[in-house]
Amino acid sequence: MTAQLSRRTVLVLAPVLMSAAAWAAEDQYAFMPDGGRTLLAGLLDGLGTEAKHDALRREADAEDWAEWAQGLAPDLDPAAMDTLAAYAALNLPLEGESADDIPAQDVAGALPPDGKDLAVAQCQFCHSLFSGYLMHDRDKAGWLSTFKAPFHTEIPMTEVERETFATYSAINMPLDFEDVPPELRF
Secondary structure (H helix, E strand, C coil): CHHHHHHHHHHHHHHHHHHHHHHHHCCCCCCCCCCHHHHHHHHHHCCCHHHHHHHHHCCCCHHHHHHHHHHHCCCCCHHHHHHHHHHHHHHCCCCCCCHHHCCHHHHHHHCCCCHHHHHHHHCCCCCCHHHHHHCCCCCHHHHHHHHHCCCCCCCCCCHHHHHHHHHHHHHHCCCCHHHCCHHHCC
16 A cells, blocks of 8 residues: 555656756756857857867967957957956866867857856855855955865865956856845745
């Protein structure tokens, strides 16, 4: 009888659980500014395969990346431009695998995580994303200094990831209170 009850419970709950999983898969953090990976992949989507691969092999500083991106998207918001340029300068050219081996349709999947990805993945295990991250106003050095706190030293991030996180955060945080969905405040 207990086994039948379990099966019935599962059958009744399955649609609810599937709905919850679909909701969780949606971008619950769309209110946050896009990170460099998303911005770069969006620009590369409009290019041919060879141009995409050339970009992934490109080594440049943030200023050069901003000029490159300006040529492709002259109307890009200044903060988004800075986010993209800083991300590309820190994370490109791609190391290890050849940029030519990356399928042109999966550039975003091949790029390293950006500051938004890292914040969403790391900042909410111990504290509220809202009060512990989204409302803080720090420069890059201030964001990097958070990794010196005893409870942050163990966060599994490389130095490049920490730089990527700190740069994204310095450019894009704090958010306006009203821009954060009420269910994610505090």
